[in-house]
Each structure stands twice: as structure tokens, then as C-alpha cells.
Amino acid sequence: MAAAAAAALAREGREDAFRRLFRFYRRRDLRGGPDLRAVIDFSAPGDQVVSSDLSISSVRDQDAYRAGLRPVSQWKAYGLDGYPGFIFISNPFLPGCQRHWVKQCLKLYPQKPNVRNLDMHMAAEETVDLWGQSQEHLRSKGSSKREPRSLLEKLRWVTVGYHYNWDTKKYSADHYTPFPSDLAFLSEQVAAACGFQGFQAEAGILNYYHFDSSLGIHVDESELDHSQPLLSFSFGQSSIFLLGGLKRDEAPTAMFMHSGDIMVMSGFSRLLYHAVPRVLPNPEGKTLPSCLEQAFPSDFPDRSVIEHCSEEDWQICTKYLQTSRINMTIRQVLPVGQSFPDESRRDKEWDATSESCYHQEDSEVKRHKLDTDS
Secondary structure, eight states: HHHHHHHHHHHSSSSHHHHHHHHHHHHHHHHOOSSSSSSTTTTTTOEEEEEEEEEEGSOOOHHHHHTOOOOOGOOOOEEEOOOOEEEEEEEEEEETTTHHHHIIIITTTTTTTSSEEGGGGGGGGSSSSSHHHHHHHTTTTOOTTTTTOOHHOOOOOOEEEEBBTTTBBBOOOTOOOOOOOHHHHHHHHHHHHHTOTTTOEEEEEEEEEEEEEEEEEEOOSSSSTTOOOOOEEEEEEEEEEEEEOOSSOOOOOOEEOOOOEEEEEEEEGGGEEEEEEEEEEEEESSSGGGGSSSSSSSSOOOOOOOOOOOOOHHHHHHHTTTEEEEEEEEEEEETTOOOOOHHHHHHHHHHHHHOOOOHHHHHHHTTTEEEOOO
């Protein structure tokens, strides 16, 4: 019934079907919020959800442990009818291990020489040590929306590896900093489990959402190798993710993403329109999802990329996550053995073949001035 109502909504009016559903789920003027009964929850999969086979033998249990993951044989992986190449993995992280990735996204990855949205409108000396400058503010933070935000709370995006240029929508050889080795290792294990051995993590965009944030409708097409998957990792509060088609006028499917969930877009699904219209409190009704309250394991394997998160650091992370969600999207930019093409030739090819899918009303969001309500 709810799915039928959502489909009917998508057909109404002149606005394209994707934008209409995006606006529906983003609405905040409805008492109790929009009807979410049509949103797929992979923790209780329904008719459209199918099981997805993984390449269990491609990832040794020891390597999964080193990345903070359960053995691949224990993962719960799903697909969706009509979306070949889309894989949803319900929280495969070992107890306590999400804490490492949250801490890295807040304390380490935003450090220079990585690129942040804050660099665009603040002087370099103002943004030195975002973590250090934000600790006391977050510790004493109350519940008032009128309180000024710390620098960490003003963070909207960070890029690592090949840095995406939001103006030209391109990557380039001369705009690169070393990709984090722990994040590369995690990404390689997940990609291999999904059948993509040899995946190279070359670029990452980290998005920082709050309850008033959304991510506009877009396609991730700037990478030069679309045969490799797009990996998406989520931590903190939940969100609604919309997965559409190859054209904007195709109505999307809505699904929840909870803390620890991983999405893989490959094959046919690699170049589909998608968006995040809303961030929601986790459905358990608690300040943080229970998976983030689990203790860090004491017997970790040698050469693990996972580092223990101190209670002091986790206290800061917890304060941040009470109203926030972090998402890491990782991609391979170049085909193996290839380099960037000549820029002058590439510019001509881009102008001749690119259809602007970043509409003006969405471009500010896609450029990760993440859309926020005033």
C-alpha cells in the first residue's frame, strides 16, 4: 500500500519523478515527518530484496579481521530486483571497530594536506587542528540549536587521494595527496568480497551530514574507469538513500542506511542517479546506535589497520555523532596501467559528450556545500 502511494506520488505533476520523491522525503512541515513505510529496510528485507552472493574465498578471514570486519562468510549481502550490480551489506564490522573509522574521519583524515570545504572560505591558520579546536566545544555542547557550531560541525566534506574538483567536475594528476593506507586496505577487502579483486582505492570523498543536511541528485561519472565499483560506508545516524535509473525521469527506490552499512554500486548500477534527501535519528530510539556502543575487541591480529580509540577521543566522537552521520565514498579513478589523458584533448571530449546532470538546483549540494535547512 505504502509502496503504491509512493509510486503514485512519483507520477504526479510536471516535476521529474526523482526530484518529486526527493522533496517528499525531505519535507519537514508534515506532522511526524513523511510516511516512511515505502522505504526498504535491509534489516527486515521485503519482496524487492534478493540475496547477493559474495566471493567468500577472495578475502582471507585474517585480512577481514585486520580491516575490522567479520569473516565474509558471515556477511549479510543483498541486492534489489531491477538493479543489477547493486550490493547492500548490512553492518559487517566487528564489535567496536566502527569507532576506528569514525575517529579517522573526524581526527585524522580532515588534516592537511587533504582538502576540506573549510579551505574555501577560511584562512589556513584558522583551520589548523580542527580536532583540537573542537574538543572543548563538543564536550560542553548542549541541545540548543542556537549554539554556535564547532569547526568539526562546520565540516561538510573532505577529499583524499585524487582530489575531486567541484568546479570542473574532474580529477587530475597534479591534484593528489597520498591515499590513507588503512582506508585503502578496508576498501580492497570489501571490493574483493564483491568480486572486484585488484580494485585500487585512489580517491575518496568523505561527507559529513547533520539532521538538516541532504545530498542532491547526481551521478558519480567523473572517474575514468567505470568498470570498477563505487563503495559507500556509513557511520552514525541513519539516512534515506534514493537509487534511481540512468535518466532523471525514472522514479527512485528508497532505502535506509544505518551505521556500519556498506553499499556497492557496480556494473549497470555504477552510473545510476542517486541522492540522500534526509538524515534520521537511528531507529532504536537511543542517542547512538547500539552497534557504536560495543566495546573494542581485546584480541586483535597482528598488522591490523584498526587502532584502539581512547575513551577520551570516543567521548568527542559520541558528542558529534549524536546529531550527525559520516559517509565515506571510495572509488578507483584510472584504469590499471593508464594515466590521465592530455588535458586539452580531454576538455574537448568532455564538452562534446557530457550532458549536464548536475542541475543548478542540485549543484550546490553535489559540490558538497551540503544542502541544509536554515
